[in-house]
Amino acid sequence: xxxxxxxxxxxxxxxxxxxxxxxxxxxxxxxxxxxxxxxxxxxxxxxxxxxxxxxxxxxxxxxxxxxxxxxxxxxxx
Amino acid sequence: xxxxxxxxxxxxxxxxxxxxxxxxxxxxxxxxxxxxxxxxxxxxxxxxxxxxxxxxxxxxxxxxxxxxxxxxxxxxxxxxxxxxxxxxxxxxxxxxxxxxxxxxxxxxxxxxxxxxxxxxxxxxxxxxxxxxxxxxxxxxxxxxxxxxxxxxxxxxxxxxxxxxxxxxxxxxxxxxxxxxxxxxxxxxxxxxxxxxxxxxxxxxxxxxxxxxxxxxxxxxxxxxxxxxxxxxxxxxxxxxxxxxxxxxxxxxxxxxxxxxxxxxxxxxxxxxxxxxxxxxxxxxxxxxxxxxxxxxxxxxxxxxxxx
Numbered sequence: 001x002x003x004x005x006x007x008x009x010x011x012x013x014x015x016x017x018x019x020x021x022x023x024x025x026x027x028x029x030x031x032x033x034x035x036x037x038x039x040x041x042x043x044x045x046x047x048x049x050x051x052x053x054x055x056x057x058x059x060x061x062x063x064x065x066x067x068x069x070x071x072x073x074x075x076x077x
Numbered sequence: 078x079x080x081x082x083x084x085x086x087x088x089x090x091x092x093x094x095x096x097x098x099x100x101x102x103x104x105x106x107x108x109x110x111x112x113x114x115x116x117x118x119x120x121x122x123x124x125x126x127x128x129x130x131x132x133x134x135x136x137x138x139x140x141x142x143x144x145x146x147x148x149x150x151x152x153x154x155x156x157x158x159x160x161x162x163x164x165x166x167x168x169x170x171x172x173x174x175x176x177x178x179x180x181x182x183x184x185x186x187x188x189x190x191x192x193x194x195x196x197x198x199x200x201x202x203x204x205x206x207x208x209x210x211x212x213x214x215x216x217x218x219x220x221x222x223x224x225x226x227x228x229x230x231x232x233x234x235x236x237x238x239x240x241x242x243x244x245x246x247x248x249x250x251x252x253x254x255x256x257x258x259x260x261x262x263x264x265x266x267x268x269x270x271x272x273x274x275x276x277x278x279x280x281x282x283x284x285x286x287x288x289x290x291x292x293x294x295x296x297x298x299x300x301x302x303x304x305x306x307x308x309x310x311x312x313x314x315x316x317x318x319x320x321x322x323x324x325x326x327x328x329x330x331x332x333x334x335x336x337x338x339x340x341x342x343x344x345x346x347x348x349x350x351x352x353x354x355x356x357x358x359x360x361x362x363x364x365x366x367x368x369x370x371x372x373x374x375x376x377x378x379x380x381x382x383x384x
Contacts, residue, residue, distance in 0.1 A: 051202075054354060054357070054358070055358065055361060055362075058306065058354065058355070058358035059362075061306065061310070062302050062303075062305065062306035063302075065305055065306055065308075065309030065310065065313070066302075066305055066309075068309060068313070069305060069309055
């Protein structure tokens with residue numbers, strides 16, 4: 001029955017990766033939209049806005065990679 | 078439930094055996110055939126015992142495993158260890174030569190100019206806004222972190238290079254050093270008593286049994302997140318590039334090659350950007366955590382400068 005467990009593992013890893021990408025890209029998309037709007041309203045602070053945006057995006061991606069690492073463990077074990 | 082030996086269970090057992098035999102033959106065929114074995118594709122980002130250079134490779138020496146009690150430690154250098162040492166020597170040479178030229182004349186030219194640009198960036202944009210003037214004594218550590226991670230990330234993008242930060246042991250080591258530095262910064266700023274008081278979070282003493290485990294847990298999750306973020310970013314990028322190139326071998330057709338190479342080129346350029354961003358994010362998050370520990374009592378005193 002090892003193959004069945006492996007098959008479910010692959011399926012779960014695939015679905016998991018898809019869900020992770022959904023959540024992460026939605027979050028970062030909202031973040032980028034807010035940053036663009038702020039830069040448009042006040043172009044002088046565009047540099048600081050860009051810095052904060054990068055930091056927040058990296059934090060969100062960090063959480064994404066936690067989940068992706070779990071998916072990879074599922075797919076390879 | 079009475080389970081009699083029907084034809085159903087027999088065929089199920091036979092089916093499982095047949096699938097197992099099929100997978101075994103498929104695996105051995107993949108290893109012995111003249112086709113492409115995709116398991117070797119990931120060897121490019123995994124650790125190994127050989128270091129490739131144009132024209133061949135050389136084997137790294139094997140040392141005897143060291144026995145300490147019941148623990149067996151294998152101290153032989155691997156490819157990532159070799160690249161760690163190589164990048165460390167390169168960084169030492171670059172930084173010391175830039176510092177020496179800076180001593181001769183305060184006006185930088187050429188490469189010293191570039192180094193001064195990045196050093197001032199780390200000091201003025203990362204260290205001082207988050208840690209105040211007291212942060213100046215930690216700037217050497219932050220500079221080391223930034224340049225070391227940056228050079229290791231970029232080393233994986235040159236031909237015949239390997240990304241040492243794509244190894245979770247390396248990023249775990251960097252995160253452990255960051256953890257130690259965060260505690261050191263907090264303790265040096267206000268003493269051990271204040272540091273322990275920060276762990277309680279300033280709530281009523283009845284809530285301490287809830288607050289203290291959460292705070293201690295958050296002490297450990299922050300460097301752990303740093304470690305996983307750097308490792309996964311580096312490994313993920315290289316895996317995507319390898320998968321795109323591997324598509325050529327999967328389809329066994331040359332017409333996939335232009336598309337594949339163009340996409341891989343795009344991802345390669347993105348990887349350069351990601352190398353810079355990840356080094357920057359590691360450094361600035363370490364600085365933020367250090368600055369949080371160095372803040373005085375929360376009565377409106379922060380370390381941020383107002384431009």
